[in-house]
Amino acid sequence: MATHNAPPVVYPLGRSRFLGALLLGLWLCGLSLTLLWFLQGAGRLDWRIVLALVFVAGAGAAAYVSWRNAPAGQLAWDGEVWRWESPGYQAGVAEYGLSVLADFQNILLLRLENQAHACLWLWMERRSMPERWLDLRRAVYSPHKAAVAVSGAMHSPDGRPNPS
Numbered sequence: 001m002a003t004h005n006a007p008p009v010v011y012p013l014g015r016s017r018f019l020g021a022l023l024l025g026l027w028l029c030g031l032s033l034t035l036l037w038f039l040q041g042a043g044r045l046d047w048r049i050v051l052a053l054v055f056v057a058g059a060g061a062a063a064y065v066s067w068r069n070a071p072a073g074q075l076a077w078d079g080e081v082w083r084w085e086s087p088g089y090q091a092g093v094a095e096y097g098l099s100v101l102a103d104f105q106n107i108l109l110l111r112l113e114n115q116a117h118a119c120l121w122l123w124m125e126r127r128s129m130p131e132r133w134l135d136l137r138r139a140v141y142s143p144h145k146a147a148v149a150v151s152g153a154m155h156s157p158d159g160r161p162n163p164s
Helices: 017-040 047-068 130-141 145-152
Strands: 009-013 073-077 082-085 097-103 107-113 119-125
Touching (some): 009 130, 017 119, 073 130, 097 130
C-alpha cells in the first residue's frame, strides 16, 4: 500500500487570541481568589495578602509580555519537511519535527523541535487563513514519506541490505 504525503502548505501565524483569552482568564481567576481571600480576612491587609497581590500582578505582567512576544511567521510544509519562517529567521533552512499537543478542531497547539532539540510552541488558529486550514490539518496528521526513505536507505539500489 503506497502512502502519499499531504500537498505543500504555508500557514501564517500571529498572536493567538485564544491564548490571550486563556491567559487573561487564568489571571482573573488568580486575582479573584486573592481578593476573596482579602475579604475573608475581614478586609485586613496583612503581609501575606500583599505578597499574593504582588505575585498575581507579576504573573499578569509575565503572561502579557509572553503573549506580546509570541512567535509570528509562517509554518511551511514542502511535502517532506517542516520549516519555520519568521521575520527574524527568513531562510527557514532548519528542518523541524512536528508534534500535535492539543487539537480543538479550530485551534492547534503544535510543538516544533529542531535537530538541536530546541522547541517552539505554536498556537495555530483557523481564523488566520480559513481557506488553508484543512490543508494544514492534512499535512499535520499525514504519514510522512521521510520515514519510508530512511528505512529505504538501509538497502542498496539493488535491494540488498547495506552493511553498517
